[in-house]
Amino acid sequence: MLFPSEIFLFLFLPLVLVLYFGPLRNKPQGKNWLLLAASLLFYAYGEPVFVLLMLVMIGIHYTAGWLVWKIRARRLNLSPRLVIFLTVVLDLLILGYFKYADFLISNLNNMLGWNLELIGNRIPVGISFFTFQAISFVVDMARDPKPKKPLIQDTALYISFFPQLIAGPIVRYNTVAEEIRERHENLDDFARGVNRFIIGLGKKVLLANQFAVVADAAFATNAVNSVLMFWLGAFSYTLQIFYDFAGYSDMAIGLGWMFGFHFEENFNYPYLSRSVSEFWRRWHMSLQTWFRDYVYIPLGGSRVKTRSQLVFNLFVVWLLTGIWHGANWTFICWGLMYFLLLLLERFTSIQQRLGKFSWLYTFLFVMLGWVLFRSDSITQAIHYLGGMAGLGAKGFMGEAFVQYLRQYGIWYVAGIVCCCPVFPVIERMFRKKPAYQLVAGLATLAIFAASVLYIFSNAYNPFIYFNF
Numbered sequence: 001m002l003f004p005s006e007i008f009l010f011l012f013l014p015l016v017l018v019l020y021f022g023p024l025r026n027k028p029q030g031k032n033w034l035l036l037a038a039s040l041l042f043y044a045y046g047e048p049v050f051v052l053l054m055l056v057m058i059g060i061h062y063t064a065g066w067l068v069w070k071i072r073a074r075r076l077n078l079s080p081r082l083v084i085f086l087t088v089v090l091d092l093l094i095l096g097y098f099k100y101a102d103f104l105i106s107n108l109n110n111m112l113g114w115n116l117e118l119i120g121n122r123i124p125v126g127i128s129f130f131t132f133q134a135i136s137f138v139v140d141m142a143r144d145p146k147p148k149k150p151l152i153q154d155t156a157l158y159i160s161f162f163p164q165l166i167a168g169p170i171v172r173y174n175t176v177a178e179e180i181r182e183r184h185e186n187l188d189d190f191a192r193g194v195n196r197f198i199i200g201l202g203k204k205v206l207l208a209n210q211f212a213v214v215a216d217a218a219f220a221t222n223a224v225n226s227v228l229m230f231w232l233g234a235f236s237y238t239l240q241i242f243y244d245f246a247g248y249s250d251m252a253i254g255l256g257w258m259f260g261f262h263f264e265e266n267f268n269y270p271y272l273s274r275s276v277s278e279f280w281r282r283w284h285m286s287l288q289t290w291f292r293d294y295v296y297i298p299l300g301g302s303r304v305k306t307r308s309q310l311v312f313n314l315f316v317v318w319l320l321t322g323i324w325h326g327a328n329w330t331f332i333c334w335g336l337m338y339f340l341l342l343l344l345e346r347f348t349s350i351q352q353r354l355g356k357f358s359w360l361y362t363f364l365f366v367m368l369g370w371v372l373f374r375s376d377s378i379t380q381a382i383h384y385l386g387g388m389a390g391l392g393a394k395g396f397m398g399e400a401f402v403q404y405l406r407q408y409g410i411w412y413v414a415g416i417v418c419c420c421p422v423f424p425v426i427e428r429m430f431r432k433k434p435a436y437q438l439v440a441g442l443a444t445l446a447i448f449a450a451s452v453l454y455i456f457s458n459a460y461n462p463f464i465y466f467n468f
Helices: 006-021 028-046 048-072 080-112 127-143 152-160 173-181 187-218 227-258 276-282 285-299 307-325 329-347 350-374 378-388 399-418 422-430 436-457
Strands: none
Touching: 006 028, 006 436, 028 048, 028 152, 048 080, 048 127, 048 152, 080 127, 127 152, 127 173, 127 285, 127 307, 152 173, 187 227, 187 399, 187 436, 227 350, 227 378, 227 399, 276 285, 276 329, 276 350, 285 307, 307 329, 329 350, 329 378, 350 378, 399 422, 422 436
16 A cells, blocks of 8 residues: 555545544554554555465564573573574565575576576565564563563554555664654654654655656666766756655654654755765664664674775675665675775865865765666666766757756756755744744645645556665
8 A cells, every 4th residue: 555545645544544543542452453453454455365374473582582582581591692693584584585586586587597596586665664663572572681571452553553564664663662652642753743744745755756757768678878868867856756755754653653653764965975984974863773783783884994894894884784675686786885985085185185076976986876876787777877988879958858957857946955855944044933833734725635635646656665
C-alpha cells in the first residue's frame, strides 16, 4: 500500500486513527495491538504471501530477545554474542536468499560457464529496512545492561510498524523502546504530524513525480540524447530521488507523531554539503548511523592503530552500503565510489584547496553517483556518463531538452528552492505574526488538495526505495 494512494488516505489511515483515538484511547496495549494488526494488514495489501516472512522474522527476533533477557538476568548460561551471531546469520541468509540469490547465481553462470537455474524470487518490499531494524532489536537488547523482558506484541510492532516499514527511516530499538511500552499523544504533536505528512506528500507527488518523467525519458534503454538532455536527466534524477525518499521520510515521521512516536530525522538539506563526508551526514542519516553503530565502530572505527585498518573499516562499510541498496554491480560500484572519495577527503586537503568550489565538487560527484545508481547496468552507466561528456550524444542542446525545460521549468525552480532551508527561515521570521499561522495553514491545505488531485488524475506514481 502506498501512502500517496486513495485507499491509504481516505480509508486505511482514517479508520486506524478513529479506532486509535476512539474506543482504544485509554488502553495502551490495545492501541499497540491495533497498530500491529494495521501494520500487518498494510503489508499484506501489496505483499500477502510475504506476511508469513514477516511473522517468521518477528518470531526469530522475539526468541533472540527473550534469550538475551534471560542471559542478562543470569537465568541462562549462554553468551549474548552467540545469540547475536546466530540471529544475524539467519537474517543474512533470509535477506540473501530473497534479494541476492539470483544475482549470485547469474554471475557464477557467467564467470564459470555454469548453467544453474535462477530461483526467480520476488523481493519482499522493504526487506532491507525491516531486517536492519530487527538486527537493531537484538543488538540493543544485548547492549542494555538491564534489558526489560520483551513482549511479543511490542517486538512485532517495532519490526512491522507501518509508517516506516517499507522505506524507513531505519528506527533503532533503543530510540523507541520506551515509547512502544508507554507514550503520551497530544494535540500539538498530532497537528505537527499532519502538517509534516502533508509536506512529505507534496514532495513526493508534486515534485518527485514530475522529475521522474524527465529522468525516465533520459535514462530510457537505447535513448540517444543531446549533451544537455543527458545532464538534465541526471539533474532530474538527483532531484527525484531526494524528494521521493525525503518525502516518504517526512510522511513516516509525521505518521509517527500522530501516534505518539518520535522518529529521528533522516535528511538535513544534503545538497548544500561542501564535502562528500558532509553529504553522508545529511543524507539518509538513519542508514549511516546504523552502519556507524553496528558495523564501523565494532570494527574499530577511526580509533585504530594503522591507516590500513582504517581503510579496511571504511571499505567494509561502503561495500555493504552498496550491496544493501540492491543486487547489481552498479550499486556495488556506487558504494565503492564513495569509499574512494571519502579516502581522498580524509587523507588530503581537497576541501580546503577547492575553497568556494567545494560545494560544486560535492554536488557534481553526487550527481554522477546517481547516474551509476539509476543505471540498469555498468554498460548503461558508462554510456550515459559518456553522453554527458559528449561521447555518443546527438548534438549539444536538442529539441527534447528545450521541450522538457519549458514544460517542467517551474518544477525545477521549486525543486531547487526547496533544497534550501528557505521555509524554515521564513517561519522563524514570521511565526510570531498573527497572520502567519493562517497563511501557513492555507498553504498546507493547498498542497494537500493539489496532491490529492494529482493522485486521482494520474496513475504514474513510482517509488524508488520500494526496491530496497
